[in-house]
Amino acid sequence: MVNYIEIKKKISKFNDEIEVSGDKSISIRCVLLASQAIGNSKIYNLLESEDVLNTLKSIKRLGINYKKVKNYYQIEGLGLDGYKTEKKKNVYAGNSGTLARLILGLLVNSKNKISLFGDKSLSGRDFSRITEPLKQFGVVINSNNSKLPVHIKGSEFLRPINYNEKLGSAQCKSAVIFAALKTPGKTRIKAKKSRNHTELLLKSFKFPIKVVSKKKYDFIEIVGRHNFQSFTYNVPGDISSSSFFLVLTLLSNKSKLTIKNVNVNKSRIGIIKILNKMNGKIIVKNKKKYKGEIISDIVVKSAKSLKSINCPESLNSSAIDEFLIIFLAAAKAKGISTFRNLEELNKKESPRLDISINFLQKIGVKVKRNKNDVKIYGNPNLELKGNFNVKKFKKDHRVFMMSCIAALTLGGKWKIYDKESINSSFPEFIKLLRKLGAKLN
Numbered sequence: 001m002v003n004y005i006e007i008k009k010k011i012s013k014f015n016d017e018i019e020v021s022g023d024k025s026i027s028i029r030c031v032l033l034a035s036q037a038i039g040n041s042k043i044y045n046l047l048e049s050e051d052v053l054n055t056l057k058s059i060k061r062l063g064i065n066y067k068k069v070k071n072y073y074q075i076e077g078l079g080l081d082g083y084k085t086e087k088k089k090n091v092y093a094g095n096s097g098t099l100a101r102l103i104l105g106l107l108v109n110s111k112n113k114i115s116l117f118g119d120k121s122l123s124g125r126d127f128s129r130i131t132e133p134l135k136q137f138g139v140v141i142n143s144n145n146s147k148l149p150v151h152i153k154g155s156e157f158l159r160p161i162n163y164n165e166k167l168g169s170a171q172c173k174s175a176v177i178f179a180a181l182k183t184p185g186k187t188r189i190k191a192k193k194s195r196n197h198t199e200l201l202l203k204s205f206k207f208p209i210k211v212v213s214k215k216k217y218d219f220i221e222i223v224g225r226h227n228f229q230s231f232t233y234n235v236p237g238d239i240s241s242s243s244f245f246l247v248l249t250l251l252s253n254k255s256k257l258t259i260k261n262v263n264v265n266k267s268r269i270g271i272i273k274i275l276n277k278m279n280g281k282i283i284v285k286n287k288k289k290y291k292g293e294i295i296s297d298i299v300v301k302s303a304k305s306l307k308s309i310n311c312p313e314s315l316n317s318s319a320i321d322e323f324l325i326i327f328l329a330a331a332k333a334k335g336i337s338t339f340r341n342l343e344e345l346n347k348k349e350s351p352r353l354d355i356s357i358n359f360l361q362k363i364g365v366k367v368k369r370n371k372n373d374v375k376i377y378g379n380p381n382l383e384l385k386g387n388f389n390v391k392k393f394k395k396d397h398r399v400f401m402m403s404c405i406a407a408l409t410l411g412g413k414w415k416i417y418d419k420e421s422i423n424s425s426f427p428e429f430i431k432l433l434r435k436l437g438a439k440l441n
């Protein structure tokens with residue numbers, strides 16, 4: 001069976017409206033939190049991607065039932081002590097760093113040893129960033145070289161911690177918040193700014209969590225051991241999935257696109273801020289508040305003249321999953337773009353900094369790298385001819401999607417391998433491209 005997609009033609013002009021699937025970060029958090037609530041939670045518009053399906057399977061392994069009813073998932077939570085962990089068990093997180101790290105936080109009160117496994121890409125990623133703070137709660141965690149499988153055995157005598165999160169990692173912050181839910185007393189976190197969906201969800205359940213926001217850091221206090229009731233949640237569209245369509249439209253001719261019902265939470269709109277600093281003129285309209293999140297429609301048109309950016313480091317965390325596609329926009333912009341301190345980018349599903357630099361060089365874009373800083377020499381006239389193959393990118397869904405957008409906007413004849421990678425986060429990606437008129441085989 002062929003596992004590649006062929007693109008031989010740029011996309012023609014389009015004027016359309018789409019809706020992208022549910023936010024991945026929120027979907028995973030909703031399932032995990034519903035597994036801790038008391039009673040039946042209902043989650044509408046849950047992203048049905050592998051990362052989220054693996055989240056559902058994981059809670060099921062731990063004794064929590066769920067079912068799909070019409071257009072929502074019903075999750076039958078049994079409270080903070082509801083996981084069935086009397087026997088040793090294995091849990092499989094697939095490709096998902098978010099699931100793996102967050103669920104470890106919920107296993108701090110497991111009665112027996114739970115072993116966490118993942119696919120090849122996830123098994124190469126570092127877990128010390130999570131195991132170190134979790135150990136301080138009093139649990140036993142073992143692994144070989146901080147890689148999966150990680151084995152965790154919880155404790156009956158958890159103690160609250162003071163934790164300083166310095167990476168700007170929402171996964172680390174959320175794992176510690178999850179552990180704090182189960183721990184008597186007050187856990188305090190000083191966290192470099194990162195996406196805050198966990199905090200907003202807990203606030204919407206009236207869980208005793210307090211957040212004081214300062215410019216660079218959030219100061220969070222959680223008083224643990226409060227059971228919360230089941231909830232209903234309607235997951236908004238994912239801005240990370242939308243980002244591919246934003247750049248597709250900016251780099252296409254005479255096109256316009258509206259993306260409906262996207263979550264434009266302040267901690268996630270780095271992509272819009274960056275593209276607008278590049279003269280992208282993206283408009284966010286019809287804003288509505290929903291359980292602390294902000295849902296809106298995003299309108300984007302073909303860009304007449306994208307310009308380079310000197311990207312403020314303060315936007316790194318809120319655009320962390322979007323740099324691959326941002327680099328593509330920078331390759332087509334006038335001038336030299338600079339990005340700094342992107343160390344975290346090499347710690348994702350694939351080493352995205354290395355991969356994107358190789359990619360840009362392969363399509364003839366001049367790039368200079370100094371450790372984790374990158375300069376991209378943009379060329380508004382960049383047009384490709386000839387053949388391009390994209391393979392060996394650790395099946396990283398975002399590398400696949402970025403490559404499709406490059407093929408559809410720059411020309412050339414492309415074969416992009418491992419097409420099933422999109423199932424991690426955005427199975428509808430190809431269907432939506434076809435809706436806009438893209439020819440992909």
Ligand code: S3P
Binds near residue numbers: 026098170171172321
């Ligand atoms: C995520 C946080 C980010 C991001 C990932 C999703 C989350 O990772 O890259 O795709 O849902 O918390 P880090 O927290 O490691 O930066």
